[in-house]
Amino acid sequence: xxxxxxxxxxxxxxxxxxxxxxxxxxxxxxxxxxxxxxxxxxxxxxxxxxxxxxxxxxxxxxxxxxxxxxxxxxxxxxxxxxxxxxxxxxxxxxxxxxxxxxxxxxxxxxxxxxxxxxxxxxxxxxxxxxxxxxxxxxxxxxxxxxxxxxxxxxxxxxxxxxxxxxxxxxxxxxxxxxxxxxxxxxxxxxxxxxxxxxxxxxxxxxxxxxxxxxxxxxxxxxxxxxxxxxxxxxxxxxxxxxxxxxxxxxxxxxxxxxxxxxxxxxxxxxxxxxxxxxxxxxxxxxxxxxxxxxxxxxxxxxxxxxxxxxxxxxxxxxxxxxxxxxxxxxxxxxxxxxxxxxxxxxxxxxxxxxxxxxxxxxxxxxxxxxxxxxxxx
Amino acid sequence: xxxxxxxxxxxxxxxxxxxxxxxxxxxxxxxxxxxxxxxxxxxxxxxxxxxxxxxxxxxxxxxxxxxxxxxxxxxxxxxxxxxxxxxxxxxxxxxxxxxxxxxxxxxxxxxxxxxxxxxxxxxxxxxxxxxxxxxxxxxxxxxxxxxxxxxxxxxxxxxxxxxxxxxxxxxxxxxxxxxxxxxxxxxxxxxxxxxxxxxxxxxxxxxxxxxxxxxxxxxxxxxxxxxxxxxxxxxxxxxxxxxxxxxxxxxxxxxxxxxxxxxxxxxxxxxxxxxxxxxxxxxxx
Amino acid sequence: xxxxxxxxxxxxxxxxxxxxxxxxxxxxxxxxxxxxxxxxxxxxxxxxxxxxxxxxxxxxxxxxxxxxxxxxxxxxxxxxxxxxxxxxxxxxxxxxxxxxxxxxxxxxxxxxxxxxxxxxxxxxxxxxxxxxxxxxxxxxxxxxxxxxxxxxxxxxxxxxxxxxxxxxxxxxxxxxxxxxxxxxxxxxxxxxxxxxxxxxxxxxxxxxxxxxxxxxxxxxxxxxxxxxxxxxxxxxxxxxxxxxxxxxxxxxxxxxxxxxxxxxxxxxxxxxxxxxxxxxxxxxxxxxxxxxxxxxxxxxxxxxxxxxxxxxxxxxxxxxxxxxxxx
Numbered sequence: 010x011x012x013x014x015x016x017x018x019x020x021x022x023x024x025x026x027x028x029x030x031x032x033x034x035x036x037x038x039x040x041x042x043x044x045x046x047x048x049x050x051x052x053x054x055x056x057x058x059x060x061x062x063x064x065x066x067x068x069x070x071x072x073x074x075x076x077x078x079x080x081x082x083x084x085x086x087x088x089x090x091x092x093x094x095x096x097x098x099x100x101x102x103x104x105x106x107x108x109x110x111x112x113x114x115x116x117x118x119x120x121x122x123x124x125x126x127x128x129x130x131x132x133x134x135x136x137x138x139x140x141x142x143x144x145x146x147x148x149x150x151x152x153x154x155x156x157x158x159x160x161x162x163x164x165x166x167x168x169x170x171x172x173x174x175x176x177x178x179x180x181x182x183x184x185x186x187x188x189x190x191x192x193x194x195x196x197x198x199x200x201x202x203x204x205x206x207x208x209x210x211x212x213x214x215x216x217x218x219x220x221x222x223x224x225x226x227x228x229x230x231x232x233x234x235x236x237x238x239x240x241x242x243x244x245x246x247x248x249x250x251x252x253x254x255x256x257x258x259x260x261x262x263x264x265x266x267x268x269x270x271x272x273x274x275x276x277x278x279x280x281x282x283x284x285x286x287x288x289x290x291x292x293x294x295x296x297x298x299x300x301x302x303x304x305x306x307x308x309x310x311x312x313x314x315x316x317x318x319x320x321x322x323x324x325x326x327x328x329x330x331x332x333x334x335x336x337x338x339x340x341x342x343x344x345x346x347x348x349x350x351x352x353x354x355x356x357x358x359x360x361x362x363x364x365x366x367x368x369x370x371x372x373x374x375x376x377x378x379x380x381x382x383x384x385x386x
Numbered sequence: 387x388x389x390x391x392x393x394x395x396x397x398x399x400x401x402x403x404x405x406x407x408x409x410x411x412x413x414x415x416x417x418x419x420x421x422x423x424x425x426x427x428x429x430x431x432x433x434x435x436x437x438x439x440x441x442x443x444x445x446x447x448x449x450x451x452x453x454x455x456x457x458x459x460x461x462x463x464x465x466x467x468x469x470x471x472x473x474x475x476x477x478x479x480x481x482x483x484x485x486x487x488x489x490x491x492x493x494x495x496x497x498x499x500x501x502x503x504x505x506x507x508x509x510x511x512x513x514x515x516x517x518x519x520x521x522x523x524x525x526x527x528x529x530x531x532x533x534x535x536x537x538x539x540x541x542x543x544x545x546x547x548x549x550x551x552x553x554x555x556x557x558x559x560x561x562x563x564x565x566x567x568x569x570x571x572x573x574x575x576x577x578x579x580x581x582x583x584x585x586x587x588x589x590x591x592x593x594x595x596x597x598x599x600x601x602x603x604x605x606x607x608x609x610x611x612x613x614x615x616x617x618x619x620x621x622x623x624x625x626x627x628x629x630x631x632x633x634x635x636x637x638x639x640x641x642x643x644x645x646x647x648x649x650x651x652x653x654x655x656x657x658x659x660x661x662x663x664x665x666x667x668x669x670x671x
Numbered sequence: 672x673x674x675x676x677x678x679x680x681x682x683x684x685x686x687x688x689x690x691x692x693x694x695x696x697x698x699x700x701x702x703x704x705x706x707x708x709x710x711x712x713x714x715x716x717x718x719x720x721x722x723x724x725x726x727x728x729x730x731x732x733x734x735x736x737x738x739x740x741x742x743x744x745x746x747x748x749x750x751x752x753x754x755x756x757x758x759x760x761x762x763x764x765x766x767x768x769x770x771x772x773x774x775x776x777x778x779x780x781x782x783x784x785x786x787x788x789x790x791x792x793x794x795x796x797x798x799x800x801x802x803x804x805x806x807x808x809x810x811x812x813x814x815x816x817x818x819x820x821x822x823x824x825x826x827x828x829x830x831x832x833x834x835x836x837x838x839x840x841x842x843x844x845x846x847x848x849x850x851x852x853x854x855x856x857x858x859x860x861x862x863x864x865x866x867x868x869x870x871x872x873x874x875x876x877x878x879x880x881x882x883x884x885x886x887x888x889x890x891x892x893x894x895x896x897x898x899x900x901x902x903x904x905x906x907x908x909x910x911x912x913x914x915x916x917x918x919x920x921x922x923x924x925x926x927x928x929x930x931x932x933x934x935x936x937x938x939x940x941x942x943x944x945x946x947x948x949x950x951x952x953x954x955x956x957x958x959x960x961x962x963x964x965x966x967x968x969x970x971x972x973x974x975x976x977x978x979x980x981x982x983x984x985x986x987x988x989x990x991x992x993x994x995x996x997x998x
Contacts, residue, residue: 053502053600054501056502059501093912094815094910094913098908099708106704120813120910124817124908125908186814187814188814191813191814242502246504246596247596254511254513256520275504470971477732477927481927481966481970482966482970484966485967488962492959492963607797610790614787618787646801653798655790656779656798660782
């Protein structure tokens with residue numbers, strides 16, 4: 010009798026404890042579409058997450074106010090990946106397996122996207138990412154799509170501009186040692202070589218580094234007239250400052266990572282530097298200005314490249330669902346065949362790999378703001 | 387260029403030294419390994435940012451306010467958290483200071499957000515000509531401030547009653563209390579001073595490396611290493627250890643590849659700790 | 672009193688059986704995300720139990736233990752990808768390497784102790800992480816190692832599903848708990864505890880203290896390496912950032928919170944510190960602050976760890992049961 014009672018006690022106890030872990034199945038509402046968003050919400054680069062969520066939320070608010078997607082309201086579920094792969098994998102697994110989102114937006118960091126792509130692939134969930142590393146769309150994964158052109162395309166356009174418009178001959182390459190930086194600079198290196206203007210030097214640095222004296226001294230010694238830095242905002246800004254401090258006189262050019270946050274941090278040191286981007290709030294194009302105005306009214310700040318990507322992403326999803334419905338397979342197939350769709354950022358034409366086109370802008374920092382100097386359709 | 391780099395190294399080394407100083411003060415007074423020391427610097431940076439950049443208070447005022455508030459936080463930390471654990475074993479106290487560092491770091495993130503922010507350089511961060519060499523004025527300010535700080539502490543600990551009281555508490559708590567010294571008050575004051583020191587380092591660091599929430603752990607590690615380098619427990623040693631660390635880091639980057647520089651530093655440190663555990667300098671009697 | 676202790680012990684056995692039943696049947700009533708979290712918890716339990724042997728039973732502090740975790744993970748990662756070896760070969764090799772390095776870290780204990788030893792362990796952890804980051808021809812540096820394969824059985828069936836891998840982790844957790852308990856109850860365990868209580872006295876009793884201290888390091892790094900070997904195929908991707916000093920600190924916190932010198936404590940510590948963020952997800956930014964506060968509160972009021980509350984609760988229940996059966 011006592012044994013029976015003890016056993017009952019033990020099992021009841023165990024179930025009571027474990028019932029806390031019970032997750033009630035999430036039904037997919039007939040009234041909502043769940044869209045997952047994973048991005049860098051916390052960390053020193055959290056401005057990125059801020060830009061991304063604001064862009065997405067603005068679009069969601071607009072769409073929901075206008076009646077939603079085919080009458081269904083968008084339920085935007087946001088998780089943090091902190092810019093780290095392990096946190097990202099967990100966050101995405103939660104969105105896909107627990108929240109059961111219909112489509113996933115993000116991540117932004119290639120270093121987070123590449124190792125976590127398999128989650129959406131295995132769950133047959135379309136994934137729209139703003140990541141730039143070319144190899145993300147070279148994995149024969151039919152579920153991955155881009156929100157902007159990949160770094161192979163970007164590098165080609167930027168190198169072309171540097172050689173043709175800026176007439177540069179001696180270029181030093183720098184990159185941050187994460188997936189985005191490594192892939193990006195490899196692409197740039199390739200296009201320089203193809204054009205017979207090989208880089209005079211290639212150095213790298215780690216994410217989180219604060220002092221770049223070693224790299225900068227080597228660059229100065231190489232006699233480079235321009236530095237191409239495939240980096241992220243914080244380090245890129247520190248480098249800009251230290252370049253001044255160490256007496257470097259050449260040009261400073263960057264990949265997409267040299268964004269508004271970079272300009273904010275580097276202040277005077279950013280003057281005269283170039284960056285390549287999918288969007289700039291200073292772009293005079295009326296559609297972009299319209300978006301900028303709406304964003305500014307809503308959030309009291311200027312949108313940046315990341316905001317534009319995810320604003321665009323929501324509208325892209327809306328377009329595809331309206332044309333192809335909520336069946337994931339049909340969604341995916343439709344998107345692969347989407348050509349010449351005029352989005353806010355540019356013209357989207359998807360291919361079988363999930364790449365989306367060639368629109369890109371080159372900007373230059375003048376008087377603390379980015380000015381558009383070149384546009385590629 | 388060499389001279390400019392040397393000044394740079396001395397500046398960053400001074401910052402490490404100041405953090406190490408606060409760290410060692412606490413160890414001496416309370417035998418506590420304060421893992422939250424780096425967070426005082428982080429908080430100091432953000433406080434100065436709020437006062438100077440957001441509220442427009444002049445630099446020295448902002449600096450002072452940051453020190454005062456950080457000092458208060460240090461005092462509160464001792465009062466609420468360390469005092470109840472006066473007789474607990476070291477590991478318990480370490481975990482507690484870790485808890486405080488988590489609260490400070492995440493509290494700061496909660497208040498100011500997590501993104502890195504620029505802090506204007508009051509003295510100028512671009513090199514200027516000084517005689518035959520180029521120097522960055524910001525670095526001169528950091529070094530100058532540290533020299534004044536050292537002078538101040540010398541006078542404080544050698545000449546004032548409070549300073550001597552703190553020293554006696556550090557040396558022998560029982561005797562000190564028998565002599566009528568309020569041990570708890572002295573330890574609380576030590577924490578306040580260490581908090582202020584940490585904040586000072588953070589404010590000095592801000593124009594160099596931006597204000598961000600992730601510097602805490604790195605700084606306390608450097609402080610730890612600097613303190614041990616100079617002989618754990620020695621105040622002069624902590625400061626000197628920090629300066630040596632800073633100079634080695636900066637000059638090392640200039641002359642050796644940065645890739646293995648840290649590996650070499652830590653390996654040398656391990657050997658030092660095994661064969662000369664009291665550090666490079668002897669602890670003063 | 673003896674009767675009460677016997678009842679307490681029986682209670683604990685039943686609860687453990689109940690929990691074991693619950694854990695084994697976990698996949699029936701939770702989703703794949705939770706199973707994944709549960710696998711991670713299992714890995715952390717292995718880490719915590721191992722570290723407890725060093726910190727709780729032997730009284731030595733290590734703030735660099737993520738290094739051994741990393742070696743297990745990278746060993747398995749590299750051997751199963753670039754070298755194409757089977758998980759079951761990579762595992763013993765990686766764990767052996769981790770143990771060897773554990774012995775290496777234990778050697779300085781001949782001369783260094785206390786805070787100096789702690790700093791040495793910190794430096795060690797940092798060195799290992801830096802080496803992994805910089806030796807990118809072997810480790811792929813910051814990019815990390817992708818597509819780490821799940822283990823397979825007999826070359827045919829793979830542990831690809833989250834559920835099957837979860838059971839694999841459970842298997843190793845049980846092995847860890849059993850082996851660690853055996854070690855603690857043996858002469859080795861007694862030597863460890865003697866050293867913790869009073870090293871000088873232990874030495875004067877004839878215990879070779881350095882030998883046992885090195886062994887404590889070796890054993891704890893063995894388990895850390897084992898945990899790493901499971902981590903790599905679970906995540907299918909590893910990078911150096913996952914093994915930074917923050918992880919070493921988390922491991923230490925888990926060990927202390929669960930309860931030093933208590934294997935069930937370590938199990939609880941590993942569970943609590945990992946499960947809490949999931950439970951508190953709704954708190955978003957605030958939860959870390961709550962965690963920090965909780966840590967401090969625990970150290971002030973409950974520094975023997977969670978296990979001490981549980982023990983007291985069981986004692987209370989046992990007391991009541993004993994009285995009911997008419998003592």
